[in-house]
Amino acid sequence: MTMATSSPGLSCNNMACRSLLDSGHVWVTVCSHIFCAPCGSSLTSGLTCICCRTDLRGQYRLTKKSLEPGQEWKRMVLAGLPPEMVMEICSSAIQFYHNQAWHEVAYLEERIGRVMDRVEAVKQYYEGVIAQFKRKLEVVEAKLMETKSSNIFSIGNGNSNETSSDLSEFIQQSAGEAAALAG
Numbered sequence: 001m002t003m004a005t006s007s008p009g010l011s012c013n014n015m016a017c018r019s020l021l022d023s024g025h026v027w028v029t030v031c032s033h034i035f036c037a038p039c040g041s042s043l044t045s046g047l048t049c050i051c052c053r054t055d056l057r058g059q060y061r062l063t064k065k066s067l068e069p070g071q072e073w074k075r076m077v078l079a080g081l082p083p084e085m086v087m088e089i090c091s092s093a094i095q096f097y098h099n100q101a102w103h104e105v106a107y108l109e110e111r112i113g114r115v116m117d118r119v120e121a122v123k124q125y126y127e128g129v130i131a132q133f134k135r136k137l138e139v140v141e142a143k144l145m146e147t148k149s150s151n152i153f154s155i156g157n158g159n160s161n162e163t164s165s166d167l168s169e170f171i172q173q174s175a176g177e178a179a180a181l182a183g
Helices: 036-046 073-077 085-152 160-182
Strands: 027-028 034-036 062-066
Touching: 027 036, 034 036, 036 062, 085 160
Parallel strands: none
Antiparallel strands: 027 034, 027 062
């Protein structure tokens, strides 16, 4: 009987690696950490867990496991053991997986927190940019109103071209400043 698994895979516990562990061999430690093949192989020389500094010298303290064991191995690994021992082994394996899932959730929550902090900083920056644009717009609108008012009086004097060129120059300068603020 074959069961399909829908649970998410584990990740290498080396924070510099974080490879998804979905096939091949992995290394499991007595301190409940799991590593990809390259990271686990590096543990065999130092025999110290890179996550928690646990001493890994001794039998069954650092074990290489296959994530895709054959059917024969699955049938034989617990064969002949009393039910209590099988349940103890299964309980330990489930606890290991639960621990890994909990650590993955904590890791992702911490990453989400950092991303949210960055989003908030960007939001505040752009709110400041918008406020500066609004202030510039108010200045341009005030100049426009001033120009319209002075245009009414200067039409009779013949100064409308001079006022229009002053306004155009001011608008171009304001547009350049706005572009500099946005960049």
